[in-house]
Amino acid sequence: MRYAMAVDTKKCVGCSDCVVACQTENDVPVGFCRDWVVEVTDGTYPQLETEIRSERCNHCDNSPCVRCCPTGASHYAEGGVVLVTHDECIGCGACIASCPYDARYPHPDGYVDKCTFCLHNRVEQGLDPACVSVCPTKCMYFGDLDDPNSPVSKVLKTRKFKTLIPEAGTKPQLYFLI
Amino acid sequence: MKSRRDFIKISALGLGATAVAAGSAQALFGSPLFGNKNGNTESGTPLRRTPTYCEICFWQCAGWVYKDGDGNIKKITGNDDDQHCNGRFCPRGTGGIGQYMDEDRIKTPLIRTKVNGKDTFKEASWDEALDFIANKMQQIKRDHGPECVALFTHGSGGAHMGHMLKAYGSGTIAAPSFAQCRGPREVGFLTTFGDIIYSPERIDIRDTRCMVLIGSHLGENMHNGQVQEMSDAIDKGATIITVDPRFSTAASKSKFWLPIKPATDLALLLSWINVLIENGWYDKEYVEKYTVGFDALKEHVKTFTPEWAYGITTIDPNIIRETAREMFNASPSVIINPGRHVTWYGDDTQRMRAVAILTALLGSWGRRGGYYKPEKLHLPNFPVPPFPEPQRKPTDAYKGIYPLANEVVANGLCDATIPSVDRECNLRAWIVNGTNLLAAFPNQKNTLAAIDALELLVVIDTMPIELTGYADVVLPECTYLERYDMIRNSGHRQPNIALRMPAAEPKYNTKPASWIAKELAGKLGLAAYFPWKDMEELLDWQFKELGTSLEEMKRIGVKNYPREVDDLYFTPGEDVVFNTTSGKIELYSSDMESEGFDPMPVYTPHEEPPEGFYRLNYGRAPMHTFSRTANNPNLTALMNENVLWVNPKVAKLWNLTAGQRVKLKNQDNVISTFSIKVRVTERIRWDSVYMVHGFGHNNTKLTRAHGRGINDTELITRVKVDPVMGGTGMRGNFVTFITEFNEDGKEAEA
Known part of the structure; x- marks a missing residue:
């Protein structure tokens, strides 16, 4: 099993609903976030292209954050999802420094927090992650890459896609449809 | 010149506020739901849910409010059966919880008073506040007629306050959603398609x-x-x-x-x-x-x-x-x-x-x-005595102009408040619910002149919006998450209804508009028009007329009905009148x-920006609704100020850098109160600048919104009124940059 997510940049309008839904679903304190929206514009008026992306932890196959964690708090869970065991985290911040995607933040309660793909509170119950299920444009696809019929497998078969900073060698599992 | 009605910052008066907790002991709201798969927190606590429809904008999506075992509201999600949202709320709806949590809410009724010759608010009980309003309203009725009391509304409270006002004898009710918003489109299509x-x-x-x-x-x-x-x-x-x-x-x-x-x-x-x-x-x-x-x-x-x-x-x-x-x-x-x-x-x-x-x-x-x-249900009204027939129609306030307006022209009522010898009826009192008229109407000077002429201004809102500072009485409404409201009866591909019920007790000493209207009616001797015991009785009666019940609606939230006729589209060759x-x-x-207008549209050139000026365009951001969400903690975390979009060519000309703060001055020499950050972007033309509407709040009590960005409305002083229906054209204003100024407010142009 290999959980992954694809975000369709052709549909995402950058409304940030994914951010709010994640915050309320996962009790993320106001002022912090586990996912965020990036807008990139290229060209000169009126020859322009704007790409909007909903970003989060890439749940990398080769995660520098897991490798560098001194206590083992950062670990691979079911389906390759990268999680942080709050009780084992000493808040040293090594993982924050190692992440090329800037996906982690120091939680005010003293541990490092990040996207969990809503593994325990939703995915294990057969639900999509909160961001995926709330998105008004339905621009996000989630599922098991080992299952050819999962929404994410299906969409990656038919659409062109990219990952972010592939040169970092982290083997990210967050795909952007382009 | 000093105005009779000095702006009062509610902040100055919050001292010693005794927030009276709502009295009645209420059992748990909602019930645990079986087979509800959307129901755990991250820590695994089961959640309970109650239905609502959203009040953060006027799409009014129906959804579910989830609470933990202690009754704390945790999240809000869409109702899968709702045609407005298909189970997916937008960021504002998802972040609607912030309106409930906002600690800057108005917490208790306030009455304007004078202390040492200075206007201030005193905290009041609901009884005092409503007595004050009722006495004034009776006096205005005697002296000028009930039609001189107007209601401006943009929200669910309007139905309750409107019912009260009609019972009182006035039909002078308007919403800025017509002449400040979609009016021209309705009239354009009405005259074409009927x-x-x-x-x-x-x-x-x-x-x-x-x-x-x-x-x-x-x-x-x-x-x-x-x-x-x-x-x-x-x-x-x-x-x-x-x-x-x-x-x-x-x-x-x-x-x-x-x-x-x-x-x-x-x-x-x-x-x-x-x-x-x-x-x-x-x-x-x-x-x-x-x-x-x-x-x-x-x-x-x-x-x-x-x-x-x-x-x-x-x-x-x-x-x-x-x-x-x-x-x-x-x-x-x-x-x-x-x-x-x-x-x-x-x-x-x-x-x-x-x-x-x-x-x-x-x-x-x-x-x-x-x-x-679209098809909409006919929703029977709870039987009440017939309303008195108003002597004057709301349109009498602007007789002879805006002939094709098919709804009341709100700015027409505003103008009719400013005393004029030509006018037979000047409005004397405004009740304003759920709309910040100072941000909704262009030309603030005009709005303030109207307000200054009022004998009574009642503002009913959840937040200390700027307008509250000019009120005689401020009534704190509870949020949509703390109240029942009228049934949402909307036309769509299928007729449908939705229920809003309280997910929690009203915080502080706040009340639902339904309660405020009923109590005020009681004090006006109009109790017969509110024969129901409470909203539950009213709603249950209406739901039963529609073949359901309050009890069923509490469980399902939304009910879709089959169409009476299969006429979503014309059938081929159908004769249509x-x-x-x-x-x-x-x-x-x-x-x-x-009516003397061009029977077919004719292009006429509009004014262009003078040298060194740029057309002021404004719009929306997906995480905000007008000015009403500007203090919402969840939504300000996403965006807490507006920025000024400036084309790189223009930025170069003015030596502006990204992130630099500027003030704006318009063609009438009006300078923005606050400054705004420049966003240098290719996404805007060189002849215009752009900002999101709804920022630049001037009330310090809005701790997250005060002084954040620029209020576009204060720069919209030139209004192009549509003679057909009274719409206030707002995009003929031009601004230039002020790069050197004192942050404390006043201009100091270099």
Whole structure:
């Protein structure tokens, strides 16, 4: 099993609903976030292209954050999802420094927090992650890459896609449809 | 000159506030739901849910409020059965919890008083506050007649307060959603098709093959159902054509983006009509069967060629032809989106007429992928005595002008408040619920002059919006998450109803508008008009009339009903009678003509920015609704100020750098109170600047909103009023940059 997510940049309008839904679903304190929206514009008026992306932890196959964690708090869970065991985290911040995607933040309660793909509170119950299920444009696809019929497998078969900073060698599992 | 009505900052008076907790002991709201898969927190605690419909904007999506075992509201999600949201709330709805949590809410009733000659608010009990209002209202009724009390409303409280006001004898009720927003489009379509667009709009985006957005920035303008359907349409390969001087989010999703010169849209529309007719790219059968005035139209648009339009709009004639062809190829599944906020230049009804005419030529009204016919339930009213007949109609306040307005013109009422010898009835009191009129009406000076003339201003709101500072009485309304409201009865592809019930007790000493209206009516001797014990009795009666019950609705939240007739679209060859003078779709409008307006739209050039000035364009951000969400903790975490979009060429000319703060000065020398951050971006034309509306709040009690960005409304001092229906055109204002100023407020232009 290999959980992954694809975000369709052709549909995402950058409304940030994914951010709010994640915050309320996962009790993320106001002022912090586990996912965020990036807008990139290229060209000169009126020859322009704007790409909007909903970003989060890439749940990398080769995660520098897991490798560098001194206590083992950062670990691979079911389906390759990268999680942080709050009780084992000493808040040293090594993982924050190692992440090329800037996906982690120091939680005010003293541990490092990040996207969990809503593994325990939703995915294990057969639900999509909160961001995926709330998105008004339905621009996000989630599922098991080992299952050819999962929404994410299906969409990656038919659409062109990219990952972010592939040169970092982290083997990210967050795909952007382009 | 010192005004009678000095602005009072509620902050100065909050000291010693005794927030009275709502008294009645109430059992747990809601019940645990079985088979509810959406029900755990991250820590695994089971959640309970109660139904609501959202109040953060006017799409009014129905959803569920989830609470933990201690009754704390945790999250809000969409109701899968709701046609407004299809189970998915937008960021504002998801973040609606912030309105409930906001610690800056108004906490107790306030009455204006004088201490040592200085205006201040004193905290009051509900009894005192409502007595004060009732006495004033009785006095105004005796002295001037009840019609001199007006209600301005933009929200669910309006139904309750409106019921009270009608019982009192006044029908003077208006919402800024007509003449400050969608009015021109309703009148433009009414005079063409004999019917309006409604909200949610009756456009069939889901099944369209081509949608044209003219200055409409869907995606930034987060009208949930429309954004969802636009995404579905993109998935199905529909063509999006966006006309906007700004490279909007929608433009970035479009096959064609037409970077039009601002204020020239009507020229483009006319040339599209020209191209369709000259090339025979229109639905001949439809036009023949359903319309009148085609020959006159053909003659009228003869000279409006793409080459003519090019000189005005700067849009390449080949692109005008190509996009017209694209529309025709998709017809009748094509939508020239009528938009929503369309009060721009004062000839807006005529521009919307051009949109309606294009719609008719393409045969998309009454067709799949074009416009459908919504159906709405008839909702029986709880029996009450007949309302007294008002001596004066609200339209008497602006007699003889705005002849084709089909709703009350809010700015007409505002103007009729300023004393004038020509006017037989000056309004004396305003009750304002759920709308910050100082941000909704352009030309603040005019609004303040009207307010200064009032004998009574009552503001009912959840937040200490700027208008509260001018009130005689401020009534703290509880949020939508803490109250019942009237049934949401909306027209859609299927008729449907939704319930809003309290998920929690009202915080502080706040009350629902339903309670406020009933209590005030009691004090006015009008209790007979509120014969129900409480909202539960009222709602249960109405639900039972509709074959359901409050108990069932608490469980399901939304109920969809089958359509009475299968008439979502016209059937082929169907004979249709339109509700116009001719009974046909009027390409040539007899209503416009008989009122002395152009029967077919004519392009007139609008003013252009003077040297060194830029047109002020404004719009929406997906995480905010007007000025009402500007203090919401969840939503300000996403965006806590507006920024000024400036083209790099302009930035270079003015030596502006990204992130630099500037103030703006408009053509009338009005300088913004606060400053704004510059965003240097290619996404905006060089002849205009852009900001999101709803920021720059001036009340320090709004701790997250105060002084954040610029309030565009204060710079909109030149208003182009649409003579057809009274719409306030707001896009004819020009601004220039002030780069050196004192942060404390006053100008100091270098």
